[in-house]
Amino acid sequence: MSEKNWAGTREYSAQTVHTVHSVAEAQHIVARASKVRALGTRHSFNGVADTRGDLVSLVDVPPDIRLEDDGTVSAAGGTTYGVLAAWLERERLALHNMGSLPHISIAGAVATGTHGSGSANGSLSSAVRAIDLIGIDGEIVTVAHGDGDFAGSVVALGALGIAARVTLAVEPTYRVRQDVYADLDWATALADFDAVSGCGYSVSLFTRWLGDTVPRVWVKSRLEPGSDGEMPDRLFGATLVRVPQGAPGTEENDGTTLQGGVPGPWLERLPHFRLDATPSNGDEIQSEYLIARADASGALSALREIGEQIAPALLMSELRTVAADDLWLSTTYGRDSLCIHFTWRNAPAMVGAVLPLIEAALAPFSPRAHWGKVSAVSPAAAATEYERLTDFAALARRRDPEGKFGNDFVDAIVGRE
Numbered sequence: 001m002s003e004k005n006w007a008g009t010r011e012y013s014a015q016t017v018h019t020v021h022s023v024a025e026a027q028h029i030v031a032r033a034s035k036v037r038a039l040g041t042r043h044s045f046n047g048v049a050d051t052r053g054d055l056v057s058l059v060d061v062p063p064d065i066r067l068e069d070d071g072t073v074s075a076a077g078g079t080t081y082g083v084l085a086a087w088l089e090r091e092r093l094a095l096h097n098m099g100s101l102p103h104i105s106i107a108g109a110v111a112t113g114t115h116g117s118g119s120a121n122g123s124l125s126s127a128v129r130a131i132d133l134i135g136i137d138g139e140i141v142t143v144a145h146g147d148g149d150f151a152g153s154v155v156a157l158g159a160l161g162i163a164a165r166v167t168l169a170v171e172p173t174y175r176v177r178q179d180v181y182a183d184l185d186w187a188t189a190l191a192d193f194d195a196v197s198g199c200g201y202s203v204s205l206f207t208r209w210l211g212d213t214v215p216r217v218w219v220k221s222r223l224e225p226g227s228d229g230e231m232p233d234r235l236f237g238a239t240l241v242r243v244p245q246g247a248p249g250t251e252e253n254d255g256t257t258l259q260g261g262v263p264g265p266w267l268e269r270l271p272h273f274r275l276d277a278t279p280s281n282g283d284e285i286q287s288e289y290l291i292a293r294a295d296a297s298g299a300l301s302a303l304r305e306i307g308e309q310i311a312p313a314l315l316m317s318e319l320r321t322v323a324a325d326d327l328w329l330s331t332t333y334g335r336d337s338l339c340i341h342f343t344w345r346n347a348p349a350m351v352g353a354v355l356p357l358i359e360a361a362l363a364p365f366s367p368r369a370h371w372g373k374v375s376a377v378s379p380a381a382a383a384t385e386y387e388r389l390t391d392f393a394a395l396a397r398r399r400d401p402e403g404k405f406g407n408d409f410v411d412a413i414v415g416r417e
């Protein structure tokens with residue numbers, strides 16, 4: 001068989017990919033399998049989702065979105081954020097944040113700690129309030145906020161079972177506008193990175209690591225009811241771009257959500273990419289490293305020094321900030337973070353050559369590699385950046401003593417042979 005990830009850069013080694021239409025079907029497969037893992041919408045770039053056993057995709061299970069008595073909202077795990085967001089908006093509800101694309105599944109996204117942006121906004125995983133997991137015998141186990149295992153069960157890389165249903169915190173709907181600024185001086189950005197990255201509800205800096213300026217800054221402002229907001233012509237010396245446009249470096253890209261300061265609902269402004277368009281470039285590889293936001297200036301300066309070596313393989317880098325959480329394997333566990341993202345050309349040899357340089361430059365800042373993206377560091381070494389690793393490994397072994405949900409990636413992290 002030849003089943004690949006979304007970007008087509010990684011072929012799964014699974015014997016079979018089962019696309020189920022009900023949770024019961026997934027439970028049956030899990031109960032009978034010796035090795036099995038969940039597959040979401042395939043937007044990861046590394047081996048985290050793979051298995052030599054069976055893959056079970058829940059993306060065709062009906063979303064079955066429900067408003068719960070306590071005001072949370074639950075949905076089938078394979079539901080995409082795009083489908084959930086449209087439902088929420090119809091109910092005049094919202095999520096606190098979105099990733100760059102709405103195409104990813106809820107369970108797959110929270111399993112790897114997927115984040116959006118905003119210094120005061122936690123990752124998407126931080127909104128999880130409960131997960132219904134299909135365990136090794138096919139039984140459903142609910143783990144809810146407040147349970148002892150909860151903080152280890154959200155960003156769990158699929159190691160604890162298959163999330164049949166995920167419950168999320170929601171809030172009343174709100175509007176957002178996004179404004180684009182050009183040519184922010186690097187010196188200004190580095191002098192007060194907290195102020196720059198905190199100048200909107202969600203802020204993204206786009207760079208190719210060359211030159212003295214950050215070419216584009218996207219500022220997403222959350223609007224008060226009844227107000228369309230106002231943004232200055234100059235922000236930290238950067239100039240407001242009046243014409244909405246695609247991501248820098250991909251000017252022809254019309255897949256982005258509306259910019260130019262036009263107010264709109266949260267779900268049509270917080271993601272960079274529209275649900276009805278191909279997100280990003282498509283033919284690409286991605287990497288990302290998360291460090292403490294307090295180290296931003298030092299880390300970004302170190303990367304600028306190797307900018308000439310990074311640029312040839314790079315399509316675009318994006319810098320975002322995310323608030324700390326307490327989820328054991330979250331890349332933002334215990335620290336307000338800066339996320340340093342790289343969208344690469346689909347050129348594995350070039351990417352493979354430059355990643356060790358980036359990781360060496362970031363080494364003094366204890367970088368955590370995004371669990372769903374490509375890095376040079378092994379999963380076992382990546383896991384040493386997490387204080388609660390031992391607790392997570394114990395939880396995984398308790399829930400799954402034989403490693404039914406294991407694969408090379410997860411087994412290395414939890415210390416299985």
Ligand SMILES: Cc1cc2nc3c(=O)[nH]c(=O)nc-3n(C[C@H](O)[C@H](O)[C@H](O)COP(=O)(O)OP(=O)(O)OC[C@H]3O[C@@H](n4cnc5c(N)ncnc54)[C@H](O)[C@@H]3O)c2cc1C
Nearest residue numbers: 038040041042043044100105107108111114115158163372
């Ligand atoms: C164009 C693009 C843009 C992106 N933007 C962002 C971004 O803004 N922020 C960010 O942080 N990341 C981003 N990513 C990375 C992406 O969000 C993560 O890789 C995410 O895990 C993908 O979710 P998925 O549903 O495709 O999961 P998959 O890639 O299918 O699987 C990822 C992991 O989740 C597990 N999993 C999937 N479904 C379940 C389930 N039902 N139960 C238990 N485990 C499950 C799998 O076993 C695997 O370990 C982006 C990726 C792409 C391709």
